[in-house]
Amino acid sequence: MYEKLETRTFLALLVGVSLAFVLLMKPFFGPIFWAVAIALIFHPVQQWLLRRIGDRPNTVALLTLTLCMVIVVIPVIVLITSLVAEGVSLYQQIQDGELRPGEYIDKVTQSFPAIQSLLDQFDIDLSGLRERAVNAFVGGSQFLAKQALGVGQNTFQFFLSLALMVYLAFFLLRDGHKLVELLIKALPLGDARERLLFAKFAEVTRATVKGNLLIAIIQGALGGFIFWVLGIKGALLWGVVMAIVSLLPAVGAAIVWVPAAVYLFAVGDWVQATVLTAFGVVVIGLADNILRPIFVGRDTKLPDYIVLLSTLGGIVMFGINGFVMGPLVAALFMAFWGIFIREFGEHDTTLGLGPRDLPDDDSSAT
Structure with a gap:
């Protein structure tokens, strides 16, 4: 009886500690998830390098991670930076009156009167639809502008998440198979x-x-x-x-x-x-x-x-x-x-x- 109580107490504490650990890791979910994804995607490359270089796990993991940075991470950062810059420029043109999204919608409705007739059949207010479309367009460009400001203000947080992802990816590439075997032994399935x-x-x-x-x-x-x-x-x-x-x-x-x-x-x-x-x-x-x-x-x-x-x-x-x-x-x-x-x-x-x-x-x- 006492042994059953000990076992149940231990399992309850095990579940509690595990949940606490998950909550502790919750702020880093993004970097952890993408580190796992990188390790899985580049696993075939890692295996190919192991066959060429030999049993040197640290070197192979570092080379694999470097290849990932060159092929994926750096181009994505450059692309996101370009997107944000274009979005800021677009928002500025709207603010200065160089771009008027409402006029584009008006030209379409004037050129295609059938659109107005079709909307009337379904009791859809064209002016309300136009306003929502304009707000969506302006809101999208404003969102990109805010993201640019946010990236500037949270540069440290961004690079911290990036560094954490790269750091975890290195160890997952090097020791991923050991972690999988450990989980297989631990899980009672x-x-x-x-x-x-x-x-x-x-x-x-x-x-x-x-x-x-x-x-x-x-x-x-x-x-x-x-x-x-x-x-x-x-x-x-x-x-x-x-x-x-x-x-x-x-x-x-x-x-x-x-x-x-x-x-x-x-x-x-x-x-x-x-x-x-x-x-x-x-x-x-x-x-x-x-x-x-x-x-x-x-x-x-x-x-x-x-x-x-x-x-x-x-x-x-x-x-x-x-x-x-x-x-x-x-x-x-x-x-x-x-x-x-x-x-x-x-x-x-x-x-x-x-x-x-x-x-x-x-x-x-x-």
Whole structure:
């Protein structure tokens, strides 16, 4: 009896201390998460260097991290800095009256009276819609301006988070496999289940980060390129905005280039509008429709509609990190239920589920 009380007391304290540790780490969730993502994504590079250099873990981890900084971290910082600078310039032009978003909307409605008729059928107030669109445009540029001020005021915090991410990534690259084995020993789920879940975590994180970021870069570059070719102001800014919104499946860069094409049609620039529309539908649109299922859906082994819903839900719940966290939660949800059905459920039921329909447990986490 006394031994059971000791065990229960110890487990209660273990849970309490673990929760306290999680709360202690909560302010550093972002750097920790992206350090884990870097370690998972660059794990194949680390293994390749190990085969070439030999068993020198510190050197290999340092070289891998340096490569990550050159390929990913530094370009992203430069791109964000350019985006903020463009946003500040755009906001200043609006404040000085050089840009009047309301006039653009008025030109579109004047050129296409059918829009007014269509809105009237649904009892939609065009003036209210115009005001909300203008406020959204001004608010977006104002947000970027505030971010620029915030970055300037919180430079120390930004570089502290960056340094913490890089520092953690080094140790995760060097000792990540040891930490995984330690967690497998500590968690009371069964080694086979734990290896399956860790493998799924690594697989989905790699797929969503690499796939979504690659698609975002491609769509943003294509969108910025066509805006630059057509002489549309702020091509860099709109290219980066298209890259960001392309993280949203089924919406993507169209939320930027479609209004631009409509405006060009409204002001009579038919050639530019036609070129932008054709390029957006054929090139930018197909880049999303073809590449996303290949890079994200195939590697995560999730249906396209689950990828869409989990990405949107993840962004709502976790912010920008949600484009990874959402599909990750969905994949782990399906993995857990797959294990449950295989081990505790009945096979060949009315749903037609059998062992071959469920996740394999012979994967190993990296």
